[in-house]
Amino acid sequence: MTTTDTAVAGEKTLKTITLSINGVKIEVPEGTTVLEAARRADIYIPTLCYYPDLEPYGGCRLCVVEIEKMRGLPTACTTPATEGMVVTTESAAINEVRRSSLELILSTHPCECLVCHRRERCGPNDICLRQVNVTDRCVTCPSNQNCELQEVVDYLGVHELSIPRDTKPRDIDTSNPFFDLDRNRCILCSRCVRACQEITGVGAIDMANRGYDVKVATFGDKSLMDSICRSCGECMVRCPVGAMKPKEITRPDKEVKTVCAYCGVGCSMYLGVKDNKITGVRGDPEGPANQGRLCVKGRFGIAEFVNHKDRLTTPLIRKNGILVEASWEEALSLVAEKLGKYHGDEAAMITSARATNEDNYVMQKFARAVLGTNNVDHCARL
Amino acid sequence: MAGLATTFGSGAMTNSISDIVDARCILAIGTNTTEAHPIIGMNVRRAVRRGAKLIVANPLEIGLVHDATIWLRHRSGTDVVLLMGMMKVIVLEGLMDISFIDKRCENYDALKESLLDYPLNLVEEITGVPAETVAAAARIYAENSPASILYTMGITQHTHGTDNVMAVANLAMITGNIGKPGSGVNPLRGQNNVQGACDVGALPNVYPGYQSVSDEKAQQKFEAAWGTKLDPKPGMTLSDIIPAAHDGGIKAIYLVGENPSLSDPDGKHVREALRRLDFFAVQDIFLSETALLADVVLPACSFAEKDGTFTNTERRVQRVRQAIEPVGDSKPDWWIICQVAQRMGAKGFDFDSAESIMEEIARLTPSYGGINYKRLESGSLQWPCPTEEHPGTAILHTEIFSRGKGRFVPLTYKPPVEMPDDEYPLVLTTHRSLFQYHTGTMTRKVRGLNIFRKEELVAIHPADAKSLDISDGEMVRVISRRGDVKAKALVTDSSPEGTIAMTFHFAESPTNELTNPAYDPVAKTPELKVSAVRVEKIRQAAASPA
Numbered sequence: 030m031t032t033t034d035t036a037v038a039g040e041k042t043l044k045t046i047t048l049s050i051n052g053v054k055i056e057v058p059e060g061t062t063v064l065e066a067a068r069r070a071d072i073y074i075p076t077l078c079y080y081p082d083l084e085p086y087g088g089c090r091l092c093v094v095e096i097e098k099m100r101g102l103p104t105a106c107t108t109p110a111t112e113g114m115v116v117t118t119e120s121a122a123i124n125e126v127r128r129s130s131l132e133l134i135l136s137t138h139p140c141e142c143l144v145c146h147r148r149e150r151c152g153p154n155d156i157c158l159r160q161v162n163v164t165d166r167c168v169t170c171p172s173n174q175n176c177e178l179q180e181v182v183d184y185l186g187v188h189e190l191s192i193p194r195d196t197k198p199r200d201i202d203t204s205n206p207f208f209d210l211d212r213n214r215c216i217l218c219s220r221c222v223r224a225c226q227e228i229t230g231v232g233a234i235d236m237a238n239r240g241y242d243v244k245v246a247t248f249g250d251k252s253l254m255d256s257i258c259r260s261c262g263e264c265m266v267r268c269p270v271g272a273m274k275p276k277e278i279t280r281p282d283k284e285v286k287t288v289c290a291y292c293g294v295g296c297s298m299y300l301g302v303k304d305n306k307i308t309g310v311r312g313d314p315e316g317p318a319n320q321g322r323l324c325v326k327g328r329f330g331i332a333e334f335v336n337h338k339d340r341l342t343t344p345l346i347r348k349n350g351i352l353v354e355a356s357w358e359e360a361l362s363l364v365a366e367k368l369g370k371y372h373g374d375e376a377a378m379i380t381s382a383r384a385t386n387e388d389n390y391v392m393q394k395f396a397r398a399v400l401g402t403n404n405v406d407h408c409a410r411l
Numbered sequence: 412m413a414g415l416a417t418t419f420g421s422g423a424m425t426n427s428i429s430d431i432v433d434a435r436c437i438l439a440i441g442t443n444t445t446e447a448h449p450i451i452g453m454n455v456r457r458a459v460r461r462g463a464k465l466i467v468a469n470p471l472e473i474g475l476v477h478d479a480t481i482w483l484r485h486r487s488g489t490d491v492v493l494l495m496g497m498m499k500v501i502v503l504e505g506l507m508d509i510s511f512i513d514k515r516c517e518n519y520d521a522l523k524e525s526l527l528d529y530p531l532n533l534v535e536e537i538t539g540v541p542a543e544t545v546a547a548a549a550r551i552y553a554e555n556s557p558a559s560i561l562y563t564m565g566i567t568q569h570t571h572g573t574d575n576v577m578a579v580a581n582l583a584m585i586t587g588n589i590g591k592p593g594s595g596v597n598p599l600r601g602q603n604n605v606q607g608a609c610d611v612g613a614l615p616n617v618y619p620g621y622q623s624v625s626d627e628k629a630q631q632k633f634e635a636a637w638g639t640k641l642d643p644k645p646g647m648t649l650s651d652i653i654p655a656a657h658d659g660g661i662k663a664i665y666l667v668g669e670n671p672s673l674s675d676p677d678g679k680h681v682r683e684a685l686r687r688l689d690f691f692a693v694q695d696i697f698l699s700e701t702a703l704l705a706d707v708v709l710p711a712c713s714f715a716e717k718d719g720t721f722t723n724t725e726r727r728v729q730r731v732r733q734a735i736e737p738v739g740d741s742k743p744d745w746w747i748i749c750q751v752a753q754r755m756g757a758k759g760f761d762f763d764s765a766e767s768i769m770e771e772i773a774r775l776t777p778s779y780g781g782i783n784y785k786r787l788e789s790g791s792l793q794w795p796c797p798t799e800e801h802p803g804t805a806i807l808h809t810e811i812f813s814r815g816k817g818r819f820v821p822l823t824y825k826p827p828v829e830m831p832d833d834e835y836p837l838v839l840t841t842h843r844s845l846f847q848y849h850t851g852t853m854t855r856k857v858r859g860l861n862i863f864r865k866e867e868l869v870a871i872h873p874a875d876a877k878s879l880d881i882s883d884g885e886m887v888r889v890i891s892r893r894g895d896v897k898a899k900a901l902v903t904d905s906s907p908e909g910t911i912a913m914t915f916h917f918a919e920s921p922t923n924e925l926t927n928p929a930y931d932p933v934a935k936t937p938e939l940k941v942s943a944v945r946v947e948k949i950r951q952a953a954a955s956p957a
Contacts, residue, residue: 206859230456230478259845260863261449285734288721290714291848293600294428294450295723297791300715300734307715307735317791318428318723324449326848326860331715334856335738339697341710342739352698352708357740361747364665364707365754367690371663373642377652380613381668381744382605384711385719385731387768388744389604390611390619391760392667395748396646398637399757403615403624403646404661407608410567410650410936411601411674 048114057110064092064105067118074118075127075181077134078218079106080267082321083227089218090130091181094118102126128185134216135187137195138178138270139170170214171278172271178216199244204254207329208265208275212244215272221245221264228322233258245272260325266312275329279308286313289327290383294318296327307332368400377404413934414576415596418584420814422621423606425807426559426595427725427793432458433593436555438548439475440468440490440579441565441940446845448599448724451561464551468493469565471842471870471912472905481548485538487840487910488569488827488941494578495822496534496542497549498585499526506553508587516584517816525821537824553586557593563601568841568939571825572931584817590809600724602849603714607722610779610794611772615646620776636775637759648935649675650928657684665692667744668711672700673850673918676926676937677893694747697852700918710741717743718765720787722794726804728782729791827941828929831909835891835943837875838910839925847916854916867898867920870912871946876902881948889913891944894924900946911946 043058050067057066062085067074077089085107093102097115102123105116117123170176199212219236222245226232233256237246247256265273281301289296297316301308310328314321344360345352355363368376378396380389389407396405415422431437431454445452452475459465459478467475468483468490476482485493501507502523512519531542538545552558560583566575580596588594600606612619622629625643634641647655653675655661664685675681685691685704693705696713714721716738719731737743745768752760762768766784773779778795781803786792792803807813831838846863848854855861869887881887883902888895889911898913898920906912915922927942 206862227457227460229453230460259445259449285732286730287714287732287734288603288723288729290603290853292448293602293605293724294448295603295721295725295727295729296450297729302734305735317727318725319450320429322450322453325846325863326449326854330848330854330857330860333858334853335713335715335735337697337856339856340713340738340741341696341698341702341708342741343710344740345698345705345708347706352703352705357742357750360707360709361750361754364692364709365751367692367706368663368665368751369755371690374646375661376663376665377647377656377661379649379652379664379666379669379671380608382602382608383668383714384608384744385604385714385717385765386607386611386722386728386772387719387765388667388748389608389613390768390772391745391748391762393612393614393619394637394759395752395757397618397624397633397641398639398759399752399755400665401640401642403642403644404652405613405646406615406649406652407605407613408602408649408669408671408674409605409609409614410648410930410934411939 046110046112048110048112048116050116051118061110062106063094063096063108063110063114063116066110067105067116072118073184074105075184076106077177077181077216077269078220080220080224083220083223083267086219086223089134089216091127093123093126095120095123124185128187131181131185131187132190132192134178135182135190136192138216139213140190140194170271171274176271177269195241202253204252205258205260206276207260207325208262208273210245210253211272211274214270215245216270217243217245218269219245220267220269221273224263224267228263229259229261231257231259234264260329261323262325262328263322275309279303281308284311289323290331291326296323298323298327300331307335371400373401374404376400376402378402380405380407382407382409414573415580415598417573418577418580418818418820419589419596419808419812421807423807424595424597424599424725425589426592426597427805428454430592430805431455431559431561431597432461434458434463434557434559435593436464436466436552436558438466438468438552438558438560440560440562441567441575442561442563442599443469443471443473443475443565443842444561444599445474447563447601447843449845451599455561464555466548466551468548470840470907470910480551481544483538483540483544483548484907485540487838488571489538489824490566490569490575491571491578491822492529492534492537492824493540493545494582495526495529496531496538496545497552498522498582499529499531499534500546500549501553501585502526504550506550507585511587511589512585515589515812515817516819518819521821522581522585522819525823528823552582556586556588557591558586558588559593559595559597560588561597561599563599565940567598567934567936569936569941570828570929570931570938572936573933574822574825577820578822580817581819581822584819589812589817590806592806595806598724603723604721606724606726607720607728610722611776615648618775619772620778633775650930650935650937653681653684656688659687662688663690664688665694666701667694668696670699670701670850670852672704673915673921673923676923676928676939678921678924679894680928694744695852696741697856699850699852709747710739711747712737712741712743716741719743719745720765720769726793727791728779728787728794730784730787827938829892829927829938829941829943831943835945836909837944837946839889839891839942839944840910840912840940841915841922841926842912844914844916847914849916851916851918864916867896867913867917867922868901869898869946870901870903870906872904872906872908872910873902874908875911875946876900879946879948881946886949888947888949889925889944890947891925891927891942893927896920896922896924897949911944
């Protein structure tokens with residue numbers, strides 16, 4: 030029903046192809062990757078570097094599959110599905126490669142939280158029986174229980190590492206007022222880097238160095254605050270682990286879909302709510318104007334003004350030159366009484382480009398039908 | 412908007428935000444897209460990544476300049492000349508879309524004739540852009556179809572803003588860049604619901620749906636619907652209301668959710684005008700600089716506390732949903748107005764929900780006729796959407812223009828009203844920061860945003876700074892015929908020589924004390940992009956003894 034459906038006029042209809050995954054026949058449009066085809070059919074293939082709106086990357090090697098008539102184990106995220114393709118997503122050989130890849134990722138990641146058998150029973154303030162470093166503990170990670178790496182570890186059933194761990198401390202960038210970059214938790218999937226290049230076109234961060242020294246860094250290894258970063262947070266929302274996280278995290282009780290109150294783009298967003306306060310904002314992937322994207326004001330600039338202590342909470346009436354608190358009845362009656370004294374064009378109504386259509390409709394109706402004037406305008410020109 | 416209404420018959424973005432990425436050429440003129448419309452800025456950059464050519468026309472070195480194929484750094488206020496110059500090249504080199512012009516447009520010969528007044532050497536002299544650069548831009552725009560034009564206040568906030576808009580429309584029509592995906596003339600509206608406020612009649616000359624108040628049929632329709640007599644005489648725009656309040660013609664103002672003390676030109680005059688009112692009521696979510704002047708202040712809910720709809724810049728109506736209970740004793744704006752109306756004995760203000768108001772809007776507004784909350788629950792709708800079966804309209808003017816034929820308008824160059832002189836040798840142009848919003852009533856409350864940008868900065872070219880003995884970060888005084896403002900200097904060649912740029916986000920440095928309220932005679936948009944000023948060093952009070 031939405032108009033975006035009709036907006037793609039001119040896009041040629043794609044050919045449909047049929048492939049088989051784990052013996053299930055699946056029809057997909059040409060150009061679909063093996064991974065996307067599997068997801069459509071609800072067949073799980075583990076991934077870490079894949080993200081729906083980023084170009085396929087093939088970095089984490091977890092999505093390897095077997096495809097008849099193809100050599101080796103191709104990555105499902107980078108392989109286009111073709112007619113008659115026969116794909117297997119589970120086998121001993123596949124699991125071995127996936128587990129080795131995962132162990133390499135875990136060797137540089139604080140992973141006690143991932144492989145600990147007590148994890149589910151461990152409360153936020155419990156003492157860790159394994160006596161690992163504080164920085165290594167599951168409860169210190171903002172993504173604990175909300176982590177794609179945890180999901181993959183659980184799926185592949187990795188409980189200990191066969192290779193030595195590299196526990197060298199890595200730089201943490203806390204310069205941005207809204208989110209942190211903790212490289213100790215980074216798994217180098219490059220989703221943040223690709224988001225900054227492909228989604229925002231800013232390119233503030235990149236993968237720097239080689240080998241063991243690879244890291245997410247800005248140009249010249251400056252802090253995010255001193256870089257060209259525009260703080261939209263598109264990197265952060267794509268981080269699969271706890272490496273990029275908001276400084277303040279309150280898990281909401283519910284989310285309400287609405288539209289941003291700042292500029293005219295009209296980004297669709299979800300407001301997180303807990304205890305009648307806005308806890309945070311999430312871009313709506315279905316949003317026709319923004320497709321999930323938000324800017325710094327939309328993502329980080331809403332909760333604080335809505336919940337701000339300076340909000341007007343009661344009517345005020347000027348008495349002896351000072352604005353003093355009044356009841357609604359008193360204030361409304363006073364406005365009605367005063368406005369009733371003026372005739373037609375002696376009065377004017379200035380409405381708000383920030384208020385809703387319904388608010389503005391009622392305001393212009395009020396000016397025309399009650400005040401009797403067409404003196405009604407708003408700041409369209411400013 | 413008046414400019415597009417003249418040429419196309421409908422003053423709104425012709426295309427959709429999502430189809431900008433399909434453009435093969437984008438002309439961004441008078442818009443700092445990545446700062447003011449960040450998500451559309453992302454789309455522009457995505458189009459460039461896909462191979463689209465980007466032409467940026469802006470006196471300031473905005474972020475998109477670094478993504479551009481070509482940057483036209485024309486002088487502030489010379490847009491008409493620049494665009495007519497581009498059209499001249501297009502016509503001379505036969506790059507126009509003759510079949511589109513013949514089939515869809517009228518008055519082409521008059522336009523063609525008027526192009527004789529724009530020899531390229533004159534274009535270069537007035538705009539400061541080399542003739543060959545203008546020609547190159549014209550070729551890129553004409554040869555890479557579909558081409559989309561994006562513009563904002565850099566085009567409209569001039570005393571000849573309507574001419575600027577019509578020049579943009581001429582350029583799009585002459586190349587047939589109307590009515591197909593990735594093309595169009597796309598004014599990006601600044602505020603979340605400025606499009607919607609216009610659509611539902613918050614304008615002095617039109618009822619909801621742009622039905623003229625002086626049209627007898629429209630008058631009768633609304634008189635019947637609202638059960639009252641209505642005045643066929645158009646009212647005053649905001650730009651006229653303020654002077655009328657100053658002169659005593661207007662005695663009472665009821666103002667909702669705006670902050671003209673900081674946002675309107677010649678701020679001192681604005682505050683004087685508001686103080687002279689017999690009665691001034693303000694309804695807002697914060698006690699703004701303007702609310703401080705009110706006789707009564709009514710606390711409104713924020714967008715997070717109410718239901719309703721916003722219409723974005725691409726004519727898309729989307730649902731706003733209540734997420735939390737109203738803060739304190741605040742109320743939805745519509746509820747407050749209805750309460751006042753009822754206390755004044757008015758009928759037709761007994762709405763019990765935002766949804767019931769939308770039902771009345773849809774009944775009286777042809778372009779919103781098919782819009783209701785039930786449909787909006789499953790998605791958004793772009794107007795025109797006249798019936799409940801209509802899917803909405805992503806692209807305007809696909810077959811015919813709203814007015815029938817697209818009208819070419821010959822244009823003559825009019826310089827800004829206030830040009831620099833010996834006393835005020837610099838041009839002040841206003842712009843915006845990504846990290847603040849309008850007069851800062853909301854963004855100044857967010858600590859993190861103020862870490863990024865906490866104060867006004869006077870962007871001044873190094874050569875101007877040197878001649879005035881001003882160093883980066885030093886407090887300076889900016890003076891115009893109307894006022895003076897202190898702010899910190901930012902020495903940067905992102906401002907051209909002879910031009911300074913300031914935002915108007917900061918009450919401590921109220922830039923609009925300086926700006927010129929002279930306005931476009933048709934659109935009544937003030938010339939905020941060009942005011943003559945001088946910059947002075949602030950002398951240190953206690954200089955060390957000689």
